[in-house]
Amino acid sequence: xxxxxxxxxxxxxxxxxxxxxxDPLTFADEGADIYRLPFTSANADHLVGxxxxxxxxxxxxxxxxxxxxELSDYLIESNVQFKYPLVxxxxxxxxxxxxxxxxxxLHGLNERSxxxxxxxxxxxxxxxxxPVLLFPLAFHVNRVLPDWxxxxxxxxxxxxxxPGNDCAHRFNAVISERLEARPERFFWGAVQSYxxxxxxxxxxxxxxxxxxAASARLDLFGFSAGGYLALLLLLxxxxxxxxxxxxxxxxxxxxxxxxxxxSPFIIDLAAEVALMKLYVKHIDTLPSPRMxxxxxxxxxxxxxxxxxxxxxxxxxxxxxxxxxxxRLLGIANVNDVVMPxxxxxxxxxxxxxxTGVRVSELDLGVHESPFVCPDYEQPHRRFITEFLDEARxxxxxxxxxxxxxxxFS
Numbered sequence: 001x002x003x004x005x006x007x008x009x010x011x012x013x014x015x016x017x018x019x020x021x022x023d024p025l026t027f028a029d030e031g032a033d034i035y036r037l038p039f040t041s042a043n044a045d046h047l048v049g050x051x052x053x054x055x056x057x058x059x060x061x062x063x064x065x066x067x068x069x070e071l072s073d074y075l076i077e078s079n080v081q082f083k084y085p086l087v088x089x090x091x092x093x094x095x096x097x098x099x100x101x102x103x104x105x106l107h108g109l110n111e112r113s114x115x116x117x118x119x120x121x122x123x124x125x126x127x128x129x130x131p132v133l134l135f136p137l138a139f140h141v142n143r144v145l146p147d148w149x150x151x152x153x154x155x156x157x158x159x160x161x162x163p164g165n166d167c168a169h170r171f172n173a174v175i176s177e178r179l180e181a182r183p184e185r186f187f188w189g190a191v192q193s194y195x196x197x198x199x200x201x202x203x204x205x206x207x208x209x210x211x212x213a214a215s216a217r218l219d220l221f222g223f224s225a226g227g228y229l230a231l232l233l234l235l236x237x238x239x240x241x242x243x244x245x246x247x248x249x250x251x252x253x254x255x256x257x258x259x260x261x262x263s264p265f266i267i268d269l270a271a272e273v274a275l276m277k278l279y280v281k282h283i284d285t286l287p288s289p290r291m292x293x294x295x296x297x298x299x300x301x302x303x304x305x306x307x308x309x310x311x312x313x314x315x316x317x318x319x320x321x322x323x324x325x326x327r328l329l330g331i332a333n334v335n336d337v338v339m340p341x342x343x344x345x346x347x348x349x350x351x352x353x354x355t356g357v358r359v360s361e362l363d364l365g366v367h368e369s370p371f372v373c374p375d376y377e378q379p380h381r382r383f384i385t386e387f388l389d390e391a392r393x394x395x396x397x398x399x400x401x402x403x404x405x406x407x408f409s
Contacts, residue, residue, distance in 0.1 A: 036083040043195040047073035062290035088131035106226025138189040169264035176271035227252020236299040255309030258343035325356035338367035
């Protein structure tokens, strides 16, 4: 496997000042172009902050969910209007060739940039010759409110004073405060991200995407939180958009009750407790009527509830996993404490190991930086700025890419 200078590629990508639809970032030596393509979310009305909610599909009205003292989530423009990167071959004649396949790469929780994922995207593109599209989830990467960066230190100092609040850190302060205050944001952000990806698929299927044919196969690769979205899209298969898609979930799919999310790089303990109360311990009583309606009457909501881990939902989940098993691959990290491997096996392969989903195992570093950091004693800067420890994890990274390429082929 030929490794490029990922640091330089990432730096060049971050520092390109102006992007237009027809002016990609070109890496001539690698033969790759990186585009940043515009997207407008039509699904922000599901987010908290509105005075009233209306479900057009079922003609139902629900009470408002106002927020006090801050901008309502649905009004955060950067979460609605944004751009996503696309890695594909350099076009010598600048004439766009529409591909018959695309790999959609979905990132993990609390990510600030795509830097960590550019090596993954590049190697997938090199080894498949299929464009790789990196899509930002709601309120992540470039879909955040810019002012949050200015408030990081202030919020961290406040959260670090909460008694017993382990894992409080500048890096997770904003998302932790938002989720502890309103844990339902976790669900509605997932709904918006899911519907945005459905809309992206619709745009491709209708022939409106300039880089892909209407018949293109849409393969899904999701890491951590992104793996759940990949699962949702395959499980529900809205409008048959993903009926031929193949999916890979990496360090993902663990039912909510088995997650260990408190980490300096994900969320702090107080936020994790708030999430567990809503989505596990009191999932039948705490959700609002609107959320309960989604759990009961909307496909994506039903699968999100099924992934909470309640026994009543497992039979349906495992039956559907068996139906898509030939198109789904799980990759588990044996050292992952955020997404424990045993729990990942329980979900994807079923409690009786009878779904038929294949799950491979890799000996990697910690969840948040699997190809760099062997433990949490590493300098925190390594988690943010380094992409691959080739001496320690180079062969594992190659095997990781080989498994995904083999599954998608």
